[in-house]
Amino acid sequence: MNFRSSTLILALFVLGNSSYAQKDNSFNIKKQLEYCASQASQTLKVIPNDGTLPRAVLNGSKEWKFVNYKDWTSGFWPGELWYLYEATGDKKWEKEADKFSLFLTPLSVSKAGDHDLGFQVFNSFGNGYHLTKNPEYKKIILKTADTLATLFNPKVGTILSWPHNKYGGHNTIIDNMMNLELLFWASKNGGNKKLYDIAVKHAETTMKNHFRPDYSSYHVIIYDYETGKKLKGITVQGYSDDSMWARGQAWAIYGFTMVYRETKDPKFLDFANKIARVYLDRLITEDLIPYWDFNAPGIPNEPRDASAAAIVSSALIELSTYTKDKNLKNEYLAKSKKMIESLSDHYQSREVNSAFLLHSTGHKLAGSEIDCSINYADYYYLEALLRLKKLN
Numbered sequence: 340m341n342f343r344s345s346t347l348i349l350a351l352f353v354l355g356n357s358s359y360a361q362k363d364n365s366f367n368i369k370k371q372l373e374y375c376a377s378q379a380s381q382t383l384k385v386i387p388n389d390g391t392l393p394r395a396v397l398n399g400s401k402e403w404k405f406v407n408y409k410d411w412t413s414g415f416w417p418g419e420l421w422y423l424y425e426a427t428g429d430k431k432w433e434k435e436a437d438k439f440s441l442f443l444t445p446l447s448v449s450k451a452g453d454h455d456l457g458f459q460v461f462n463s464f465g466n467g468y469h470l471t472k473n474p475e476y477k478k479i480i481l482k483t484a485d486t487l488a489t490l491f492n493p494k495v496g497t498i499l500s501w502p503h504n505k506y507g508g509h510n511t512i513i514d515n516m517m518n519l520e521l522l523f524w525a526s527k528n529g530g531n532k533k534l535y536d537i538a539v540k541h542a543e544t545t546m547k548n549h550f551r552p553d554y555s556s557y558h559v560i561i562y563d564y565e566t567g568k569k570l571k572g573i574t575v576q577g578y579s580d581d582s583m584w585a586r587g588q589a590w591a592i593y594g595f596t597m598v599y600r601e602t603k604d605p606k607f608l609d610f611a612n613k614i615a616r617v618y619l620d621r622l623i624t625e626d627l628i629p630y631w632d633f634n635a636p637g638i639p640n641e642p643r644d645a646s647a648a649a650i651v652s653s654a655l656i657e658l659s660t661y662t663k664d665k666n667l668k669n670e671y672l673a674k675s676k677k678m679i680e681s682l683s684d685h686y687q688s689r690e691v692n693s694a695f696l697l698h699s700t701g702h703k704l705a706g707s708e709i710d711c712s713i714n715y716a717d718y719y720y721l722e723a724l725l726r727l728k729k730l731n
């Protein structure tokens with residue numbers, strides 16, 4: 340989601356004299372946005388008229404894999420369409436964004452399947468409400484926030500991420516940080532005020548339990564249902580329980596930056612800086628696009644994860660606007676810009692398929708979606724381009 344325009348105006352003022360702002364005259368953001376619009380126009384032509392949405396194009400294929408509204412990635416395609424509407428002002432995108440968002444409406448009246456409701460409903464209807472103020476979207480967002488809150492376990496202090504997959508206790512995955520934005524928004528826009536407290540408690544509990552001493556994140560923490568005690572940290576999508584899964588760390592950086600925006604509590608800003616630090620310090624690739632796991636054993640012959648780079652590049656732009664240290668601010672901006680340029684110059688799908696980007700890795704250990712195009716990489720890439728455009 341977009342962070343507030345007042346923050347951006349302030350950032351623009353603060354950054355006016357930075358070396359970053361002076362140097363930023365070569366990269367053509369408009370051209371990249373036009374590229375995204377052109378690719379999305381191609382995708383629109385091949386989506387079946389059956390309520391499904393494009394999720395991924397597997398390596399070696401040109402065809403999209405389509406999913407229905409229940410899939411955890413269902414909000415990214417409508418989110419991309421809303422961002423294209425924001426970028427262009429062209430009503431064509433608004434019409435399509437509305438159509439595909441509405442496919443997700445049942446999520447607001449169903450029992451909570453898992454924690455992904457924020458990804459699904461806030462990236463679709465949330466972006467839509469931001470741009471249109473459509474009261475129907477607001478009702479859907481508020482209802483869904485209440486649904487997500489039903490997964491909160493007060494004994495643990497976090498939301499249960501995967502009710503269907505228990506792993507011997509109450510599980511919480513790092514990705515879950517992203518879905519707190521839905522709760523914050525609802526609590527400030529007519530929803531139950533307790534949603535704010537739930538989001539803060541989840542973030543505090545995660546900050547305490549979900550990280551190793553070097554600030555790298557576990558993928559999953561298993562808690563005792565009754566006592567709330569942390570039992571163990573494990574992985575499902577990373578290389579090993581003790582490794583730093585690239586997208587997990589990316590969700591953490593983005594999530595804690597967002598929690599600072601919503602709470603203005605400096606402990607969250609300090610934490611976002613620490614977890615960004617370990618990611619940036621351990622990034623060994625020249626183009627700043629990570630391998631799918633920082634500890635993957637076959638590096639440098641391991642697949643990259645462009646989606647992690649897209650998420651981090653967007654998060655760093657926002658984090659740079661909150662960070663007072665001038666050197667750090669410039670580092671975040673310079674590295675974010677380098678990531679966005681790398682993605683634009685060397686990772687775009689172009690004629691290979693109609694996604695925006697290639698080379699993302701979904702679930703390596705399961706042999707699923709390896710080195711391919713995935714809609715969440717496209718969504719955060721487009722978001723990062725828009726954020727960069729606003730800063731400029």
Ligand code: GLY
Nearest residue numbers: 411514576586701
């Ligand atoms: N939230 C699932 C993933 O990042 O793959």
